[in-house]
Amino acid sequence: MQLAGLGRRPLRLWGALIALLALTTVGAVLLPRASHRSPATGDGLRHTTIEVSPSRCGHGWQSATAGLQVFDLRNTSDGPTEVYLEDPASQVVYGEVEGIGPGVTRPLTVRLGEGTYAFKCVPDDADAVTGPSVHVASGRRGPGAAPVTEHDLIPPAIDYQKWVAGGLSEVVRLTSRLQRAIDHGDLAGARWAWLPAHLEYERLGAAYDAFGDADAQINGTDAGLPGGVHDKGFAGFHRVEYGLWHGQSAVSLRGPVSALLKSVTGLRDSWAQTRMDPAQLGLRAHEILENTVQFELTGRTDYGSGSNLATARANLDGTREVLSRLRPLLTTRYAGLPGLDRELDRAQRTLDGFRHGDGWTRLDQLTRAQREQTDSVLGDLVERLASVATLCDPRRTA
């Protein structure tokens, strides 16, 4: 897998922004309510302006009608805040707007149906406040889900972290075996040993910055290196792969494999001291296979072994490992979970069909129909997994 940029958690830059916004805030708070200027809409939808502040959270509506509509959430407090529209009894959330700056009005488009609703204001630096409840008598509402809190995610994250630790030990063991083969000048044995070591690492789901800088040393490509595959900075599994499948001598590969072993050993040792951010769990469930689609199904990460489909299969295992830890949270929140399970099985069947003993079909040997099946099933999976990430994005509820 390829390291591709930073994680995508929204950056909390509010500290810096608050000072900037303070001036406008004073003006906004003092303005009489009638002078509030609604953003020009022209969308043909019913608009209701709702106040967002610790003292008047959710004020602005006494009654509501069913259907698609817009709430213009106007932050009259002096700090940024999150706003949820929830069922106050079940705490199921039907809409949210993150990080509304002081003095700012932002729209929330939702479909209301039969049920009770209240706005919950969650200021960045104070306790949550729930506004008045409003009942809607009829209609079918849009989909909702109970928020997942950071607290909910800590036990699965710890469990997952332990599993990764075990996997990293196995990566070290298998990489040592690869190194021994190269040190003995046994290139055939090294080619045979390379794949299990690499797949064990891929199974850990090192997608998009999960292992930080270490991943670039362990699993980077030649992207961005001036000398390409001959660049001194090209390191890790793919560097060794390039040599093993391009006729390089065992002696010339001693350095790269030794560096690789050092990197994976270093990651294993540091992993024990690292505490994984629980917020990463949902993202990993989604992004491991995004990475597969981007780098494996395109062949971008093939340096001669032709093992992209094996890697995709290992990535699927890695996704299942994350999902198994999130499952208790998802069963009550993700209506599409049975469909996701079905498609995971289908992807597994599809990929297993390309395995022949220890060997795998090369990507460029797939027929057009096989290629389309593979792209289709994995493309479908990432669409479904995107919902896991949004549902498991930790939210404050108190």
Added chain:
Amino acid sequence: MNGTERGEGVGRRGFLRGAALAGAGLATGGAAAPGTTTAAPAAVAPFHGAHQASVLAPPRRTCVFVSLDVTTENRAELTDLLRTLTDRARFLTSGGTPSPIGITGPPADSGILGEQLPSGQLAVTVGVGTALFDDRFGLAARRPRRLTTMPAFPDDDLQSDWCHGDLSLQLHADDPDTALHALRDIARHTRGGMQVRWRLDGFTSPPRPSGTPRNLMGFKDGTANPDTTSGREMDRLVWVGKGMGEPDWALGGSYQVVRLIRMLVEFWDRVSLGEQERMFGRARSSGAPLDGVSEHDTPNYADDPKGDVIPLDAHIRRANPRTAVTADQRLLRRAYNYDRGMDANGNLDMGLLFCCYQQDLARQFETVQHRLAGEPLTDYITPFGGGYFFALPGVRDATDWYGRALLG
């Protein structure tokens, strides 16, 4: 469909059945907000009807044409796929506000058209290829009788990566973002059920200076089309009707031929005007037949039996000899220009995304194509892809879906 025809709030909801993004669906805009009095323009083509109105509608400024292969495992899933495709096409052509899904997923829409989708600015044409009638879905016995695999014609140089497919999907709009938005939306909702086999985008030039738009050889293209406002003419030439031996489900559909034709424009630009005009049989400036004055003059071949004015092998003369015998061989041209960059030796890769509709492939397109074989124009073009498809009968109403009669 015009948003102002709907009541306050929301007209409909939850079209999407069984798709990955459950809950996404259509909400029409309701009454126009105060201050927005602009009436919605007439729809590019009404979505509901006995026929796909997009077949007859004049070409828009842009189109996306994709051939797709179905990747579903069985007939029930194929049905789900076509229902989802119908739901998306209905929503995308009607416009409105995509239904928000709260925290249960990423945004329901890509947002590239803003938060409100315009109404009536997109047309969709859906067809099925003969490949769909193989043994995968048990449809072999239901194949439209005249639907075959497009053969290689004498002057073709077909590339298999650019030919055929289980389905055809054409998205017509006046703005590229409208068509691309639709492509993205449809692909997102159908990833598990179909994959794009090949794709070519087209465009229609504005009239230069008037009349029928020009192709990239500089000639007006499509002047002699049948009259699409005549129901009788369309029933005679375009739509599959009763008594033709076609399966009942196919009534109201039409055979769609797509031909991807590279034009060797550098070579063409090195040919004298007189030779160019004799190859087409029309004047480049006006589009008039060489024996006429203005574009829509009818060529009089009877008075020119030896081809002294319009050569016997001129394109328009071979394509449509305008005799009683050949009258039922006419077809409805719906061609677009295409431009896809450069080729390996630095020449422009552009040409014609030729598309035409007819009720009988052999009687119409193939007969004309055989008559055109060896015409002088063939030295300046290379047909490299395309396929035969059957444009499905129309989606009749809000409960109907593409292929219901075929699969139901």
